[in-house]
Amino acid sequence: MREITLSQAVNEALAEEMRRDPTTFIIGEDVAEAGTPFKVLSGLVEEFGTARVIDTPIAEPGFMGIAVGAAMTGARPIVDLMFGDFIFLIMDQLCNQAAKTHYMSGGKLTVPLVLRTNLGATRRSAAQHSQSLQALVAHIPGLKVAMPSSAYEAKGLMKTAIRDNNPVVIFEDKLMYQDKAPVPEEEYLIPFGQANVKREGRDITLIGTSSMVQVAEKAAELLKADGIDAEVIDPRTIVPLDEATLLASVRKTSRAIVIDEGHQSYGVTAEIASRLNEKAFYHLDAPVLRMGAMDVPVPFSPALEDLTVPTPERVAANARKLCAGEMIDAA
Amino acid sequence: MATTSKKGKTNSEAYLRMYRQMVRIRTFEDNANQLYLSAKMPGLTHMYSGEEAVAVGICEALTDSDRITSTHRGHGHCVAKGANFRAMFCELLGKEEGYCRGKGGSMHIADQSHGNLGANAIVGGSMGIATGSALRAKMMGHDDVTVCFFGDGATAQGLMYEVMNMAALWSLPVIYACENNGYSEYTKTEEIAAGSITARAEAFGIEAFKVDGQDVLAVNDLTQKLVARCRKGEGPFFMELDTYRYHGHHVGDINREYYRSKAEEKDWKENRDPISRFRAMLVSEGIAAEDEIEAINAEIARDAEDAVAYALEAHYPDGSEVDMHVYAD
Ligand SMILES: Cc1ncc(C[n+]2csc(CCOP(=O)(O)OP(=O)(O)O)c2C)c(N)n1
Ligand SMILES: [Mg+2]
Numbered sequence: 001m002r003e004i005t006l007s008q009a010v011n012e013a014l015a016e017e018m019r020r021d022p023t024t025f026i027i028g029e030d031v032a033e034a035g036t037p038f039k040v041l042s043g044l045v046e047e048f049g050t051a052r053v054i055d056t057p058i059a060e061p062g063f064m065g066i067a068v069g070a071a072m073t074g075a076r077p078i079v080d081l082m083f084g085d086f087i088f089l090i091m092d093q094l095c096n097q098a099a100k101t102h103y104m105s106g107g108k109l110t111v112p113l114v115l116r117t118n119l120g121a122t123r124r125s126a127a128q129h130s131q132s133l134q135a136l137v138a139h140i141p142g143l144k145v146a147m148p149s150s151a152y153e154a155k156g157l158m159k160t161a162i163r164d165n166n167p168v169v170i171f172e173d174k175l176m177y178q179d180k181a182p183v184p185e186e187e188y189l190i191p192f193g194q195a196n197v198k199r200e201g202r203d204i205t206l207i208g209t210s211s212m213v214q215v216a217e218k219a220a221e222l223l224k225a226d227g228i229d230a231e232v233i234d235p236r237t238i239v240p241l242d243e244a245t246l247l248a249s250v251r252k253t254s255r256a257i258v259i260d261e262g263h264q265s266y267g268v269t270a271e272i273a274s275r276l277n278e279k280a281f282y283h284l285d286a287p288v289l290r291m292g293a294m295d296v297p298v299p300f301s302p303a304l305e306d307l308t309v310p311t312p313e314r315v316a317a318n319a320r321k322l323c324a325g326e327m328i329d330a331a
Numbered sequence: 332m333a334t335t336s337k338k339g340k341t342n343s344e345a346y347l348r349m350y351r352q353m354v355r356i357r358t359f360e361d362n363a364n365q366l367y368l369s370a371k372m373p374g375l376t377h378m379y380s381g382e383e384a385v386a387v388g389i390c391e392a393l394t395d396s397d398r399i400t401s402t403h404r405g406h407g408h409c410v411a412k413g414a415n416f417r418a419m420f421c422e423l424l425g426k427e428e429g430y431c432r433g434k435g436g437s438m439h440i441a442d443q444s445h446g447n448l449g450a451n452a453i454v455g456g457s458m459g460i461a462t463g464s465a466l467r468a469k470m471m472g473h474d475d476v477t478v479c480f481f482g483d484g485a486t487a488q489g490l491m492y493e494v495m496n497m498a499a500l501w502s503l504p505v506i507y508a509c510e511n512n513g514y515s516e517y518t519k520t521e522e523i524a525a526g527s528i529t530a531r532a533e534a535f536g537i538e539a540f541k542v543d544g545q546d547v548l549a550v551n552d553l554t555q556k557l558v559a560r561c562r563k564g565e566g567p568f569f570m571e572l573d574t575y576r577y578h579g580h581h582v583g584d585i586n587r588e589y590y591r592s593k594a595e596e597k598d599w600k601e602n603r604d605p606i607s608r609f610r611a612m613l614v615s616e617g618i619a620a621e622d623e624i625e626a627i628n629a630e631i632a633r634d635a636e637d638a639v640a641y642a643l644e645a646h647y648p649d650g651s652e653v654d655m656h657v658y659a660d
Pocket of ligand 2: 482511516
């Protein structure tokens with residue numbers, strides 16, 4: 001199968017859906033000629049024109065609000081938010097408006113929009129350009145949240161997101177834009193709420209989101225050398241969450257670590273771990289462990305930044321302890 | 332547009348200091364760019380080269396107790412407000428002796444000892460902070476003034492209109508300094524800003540001025556007047572400074588002809604450069620001789636070279652600092 005980058009995969013998904021549905025449009029900063037600072041949208045304005053690939057001023061709450069209004073009245077906007085950190089600027093439009101409109105209107109109005117943005121530290125971009133804020137939006141009922149872990153997921157989830165009748169937030173890992181993966185030429189969609197078992201194993205389940213799937217896979221390789229057989233699962237969407245697949249795995253392996261790049265406290269890892277504890281407690285041989293980013297603003301210095309995110313080595317070390325029945329001094 | 336005022340020889344010391352500060356900024360940036368190009372600097376950074384007369388003209392009208400808030404393109408503001416090269420380069424390289432102990436980097440550089448409240452990586456993110464600093468001055472009966480630096484692109488942020496309204500209602504000692512360099516990232520200003528920029532402030536009854544941001548004396552004259560009026564309780568004010576950034580949006584923005592022509596860049600550099608213009612004036616007015624100017628330039632180049640060498644050798648912060656400073660004691 002051909003291999004393409006995550007960036008190309010997103011670009012293809014957008015182009016295909018924009019060809020298919022004339023009510024779709026892209027709106028955001030430097031999305032047209034510049035194709036975004038990450039060059040993910042290059043070429044789209046040439047095909048679809050500036051009427052459907054719309055450059056905005058640096059006015060995030062404004063263009064987010066405009067997208068909500070357009071979505072409520074029949075369009076399918078794809079909002080481009082340059083950095084995930086800017087979610088804080090658009091919180092009202094996203095969480096008070098987009099997320100609640102369908103419910104508040106008694107099901108009469110819908111807000112079919114996609115917010116595509118990013119996450120991920122270790123790019124030496126400091127505290128306001130490195131955050132992974134998926135937990136913030138996953139907390140709000142009415143929003144769906146997708147976290148692609150490779151080019152394949154990025155394309156299939158994006159297409160599903162655009163056709164969904166709800167506001168969907170997609171977080172791409174900005175360090176993965178150039179990573180290649182096999183992506184079929186023919187059309188496919190990845191349904192929301194379907195986890196992907198990336199690797200089967202007997203001894204412990206490693207659940208990772210976004211780039212943490214790669215971290216989990218590398219940890220599984222390290223563990224293999226110690227004779228520990230790890231299963232790796234990618235939930236692909238955290239809202240909706242495919243509990244059934246996660247529970248089935250944990251009932252089999254009896255141990256689990258949940259890995260996500262958001263801050264550990266009150267985060268995605270806490271939610272998933274808690275569901276596993278509640279629903280698979282009698283199958284567990286060890287407490288389910290959370291591994292998130294350290295509870296600190298992301299520091300600039302490489303000497304500090306690298307300490308803040310989960311690594312394959314740290315995941316493997318914790319997995320060894322859980323498998324040996326040792327308690328872990330968790331944060 | 333304000334014209335260059337010539338104050339004669341009594342001002343020669345101040346003029347030479349302004350010249351020196353502009354050259355310090357240009358030299359700092361040239362070195363920072365080299366650090367990036369030679370892969371010695373982590374991350375990206377935004378160069379201030381070309382805009383020196385704005386930061387220097389304004390900051391030379393301020394004292395250390397006056398505050399500024401800065402932007403992602405913040406090295407110029409930091410130098411102009413009095414920062415030293417060593418602690419700045421250490422910060423850019425993520426070293427312990429940096430102004431923020433390596434935690435902030437280029438986009439968050441700050442220097443409280445000279446009243447620089449810090450650069451900001453959120454466009455427009457410091458407008459509230461600057462206005463709040465001015466409210467504090469007024470409440471506490473202090474006479475310091477706060478200058479809020481921001482770009483033309485930041486005028487699109489709603490926060491600006493909320494705080495200008497309050498600053499005007501409450502007569503706060505704040506000066507909004509819009510550095511209009513013609514571009515907001517890869518987009519021309521006219522494509523992202525409808526109508527007039529100064530009229531935005533005037534709508535709130537704030538006196539607004541347009542000034543040639545490549546003319547350090549024009550900028551300095553105007554700022555001195557506005558600062559004095561702010562201290563008398565006549566603030567807030569708004570300045571739009573016409574200027575130009577010589578490099579790309581950030582150091583990695585090399586191929587930029589799709590949004591900005593080489594001819595345009597050449598024109599600004601050759602015909603409106605704030606440093607060469609001012610240097611020519613210093614010489615023609617007899618304030619400094621060519622060899623004195625060259626000596627200043629050489630001394631600054633040495634200072635920068637030393638600081639870079641120092642920063643490259645300096646220590647990274649110890650890993651134990653990673654969870655230090657999340658909360659204040
Ligand atoms: C809220 C927010 N939106 C977008 C960005 C990305 N960004 C960084 S600088 C910039 C352009 C800023 O233009 P301007 O204010 O004119 O300043 P200049 O870079 O020209 O100095 C953009 C869009 C950001 N940092 N913060
Ligand atoms: Mg600008």
